[in-house]
Amino acid sequence: MSPDPASLVAEYDDGRLSRRDLIAGLTALGAASAFAGSAAAQEREDDAADAKPLFSGRNVDHIALDVTDVNRSVAFYERHLGLKKIRGNDRSAFLGRENGEFFVALFQSETPGLNHFCFGIDEYDPLEAARKLKAEGREVRQTSGRTYFKDPDGIEVQLAQKRDL
Numbered sequence: 001m002s003p004d005p006a007s008l009v010a011e012y013d014d015g016r017l018s019r020r021d022l023i024a025g026l027t028a029l030g031a032a033s034a035f036a037g038s039a040a041a042q043e044r045e046d047d048a049a050d051a052k053p054l055f056s057g058r059n060v061d062h063i064a065l066d067v068t069d070v071n072r073s074v075a076f077y078e079r080h081l082g083l084k085k086i087r088g089n090d091r092s093a094f095l096g097r098e099n100g101e102f103f104v105a106l107f108q109s110e111t112p113g114l115n116h117f118c119f120g121i122d123e124y125d126p127l128e129a130a131r132k133l134k135a136e137g138r139e140v141r142q143t144s145g146r147t148y149f150k151d152p153d154g155i156e157v158q159l160a161q162k163r164d165l
Helices: 005-013 018-052 070-081 126-135
Strands: 057-067 085-088 092-096 103-107 113-119 140-141 146-150 155-163
Touching: 057 070, 057 155, 070 085, 070 103, 085 103, 126 146, 140 155
Parallel strands: 057 103, 113 155
Antiparallel strands: 057 113, 085 092, 092 103, 140 146, 146 155
């Protein structure tokens, strides 16, 4: 049989292949393509595992949650975890320790869930962080010196200067 879909279809149209043989050939090509793609992806992951990391995550600086009622969530975290509201309003709140450092951010949303999480890294430079991520083919969003990018599952990751928590 011919090695590409167009040739298989042409052979079918010319009557040289049965419908069953056409389907078998196209299925085999699809499976081979998927196997080759997954093998190449695994090879890229293996290469990436051997490469030096772009950053050295030192701690989880904070997590940001989407919540349906900011005030209700503030009350929950204050009551159950002893967190204090550092700053905020009815649309967002930043919770943390008595010393003013926050580590949980709450944002008003129709759908609750993880908004993002932030890793503290040593010697954080937002421009350098963006350059490194873009060189790796990552889409980068920056705002007010913050650097955001998505993990393979689409979860947003933020980078910040490591702080002592």
